[in-house]
Amino acid sequence: MNTVADAVTTDAVTTAPRDEAFFAALAQPGVQRLRAYDPGHDLVAWRRRFQDRMLVELGSNENPYGASPAARAAMLDVMHELHRYPDPLGGDLKRALATKHGVDTTQLLLGNGSHELLMQFAQVFAGPGSDVVASQYGFAVYALAAQCAGAALRLAPALPRTHAMARGHDIDALAAAITPATRLLYVANPNNPTGTWFDADAFAAFMQRVPGDVLVVVDEAYAEFADAPDYASALALLGAHPNLIVTRTFSKAYALAGLRVGYAVAHPGLIAVMERVRESFNVNMVGLAAAEAALDDDAHLQWSLARNAEQRAVLAEAFRARGWFVHPAQTNFLLVEFGPDTPQIEASLLQQGVVVRPMGGYGLPECLRITVGDEGENRRLLQALDATR
Helix, strand or coil: CCCHHHHHHHHHHHHCCCCHHHHHCCCCHHHHCCCCCCCCCCHHHHHHHCCCCCCEECCCCCCCCCCCHHHHHHHHHCHHHCCCCCCCCCHHHHHHHHHHHCCCHHHEEEECHHHHHHHHHHHHHCCCCCEEEEECCCCHHHHHHHHHHCCEEEEECCCCCCCCCCCCCCHHHHHHHCCCCEEEEEEECCCCCCCCCCCHHHHHHHHHHCCCCCEEEEECCCHHHCCCCCCCCHHHHCCCCCCEEEEEECCCCCCCHHHCCEEEECCHHHHHHHHCCCCCCCCCHHHHHHHHHHHHCHHHHHHHHHHHHHHHHHHHHHHHHCCCEECCCCCCEEEEECCCCHHHHHHHHHHCCEECEECHHHCCCCEEEEECCCHHHHHHHHHHHHHCC
16 A cells, blocks of 8 residues: 555656656666767768768768778678578678688677777676776777776876877886776777877787786777888787787778678687677678678778878878878878867868867867878868968
8 A cells, every 4th residue: 555655756756857867867877977979070960061062071080982892792782681680690701800810700709890899898897896997098989888887997198299109008008007906908009089009019018918817909990001010910919818809890991881890809718708798680781791892802902091091191291281280190090289279270171061070078179180081082171271271
């Protein structure tokens, strides 16, 4: 039998306003404090606004040269099967990746982009009472992953602006940030948003210092773009370090951002644990087919990478000639420091139909991250920048 107090309580809950704060209070503690990932500008709205002109989109680090013709053909080949579920194991793509990287298929985990996997590693291996280590000026998803899992985030200070790898990862600081409570460490090489990288020898020495029960996630979303002599993928160290995880994506160099296909390479035992939480059919049929075909078209990939390297150098020199500081980069974007007028410059670019990425959310309010476009897009960008001066 309900008491008067029960009735009052029930009535109060029933009449409480159902706003975001109400539902946030029902969420787990980590989610209560979480802020959603910021994808930048509403590009769909801006495309509509500039539908009679070309909108130059240089804010999301997409590949302007497009996907492999073989990938586009593979997409069309499976369109008649869309009423079927995709291969839940992604077997064909895994076999192709295993051949490319010289690993076993049991070492591969497919994801709906690498973003999904980066979040899931924290959900599985971190939590309340544990630490997650990442670097200052690292990819925003690392902090989101830690917070969502309820883990404490420990940020290692980045290298100073005066360093040759301005604002890049400080390997020694990352090692020093590890505590007995650390379960997971995220590091990107090359790094987003700075574009910087660390050399192979430095990372190999770093891994020797990391305790075996600390999982190190190396985010190599931009690895294909790196051509510096001292750069090397962490994939070569997998055999020596069972606690090492390498993630890759088909969104950047392979130009399949719209299909959301990523993967992780790690010890078979770790992958087996991750498979327990992987969502069923998390990579769609079209994505599986396109990624496998793109992986096999090395000629298109190398052509695209060569164009990016060429335009990256041209664009960096153009920025420096105008007096702006350009961070060293091995990616398909440049982090450029414009000074106190950065917000006004970014707003002016947007009004002229050129989208770049403001960096205030990363603690770099005087910087803009600018995707390396094709020759025509970069010309439009420089013309728009000159118009702001």
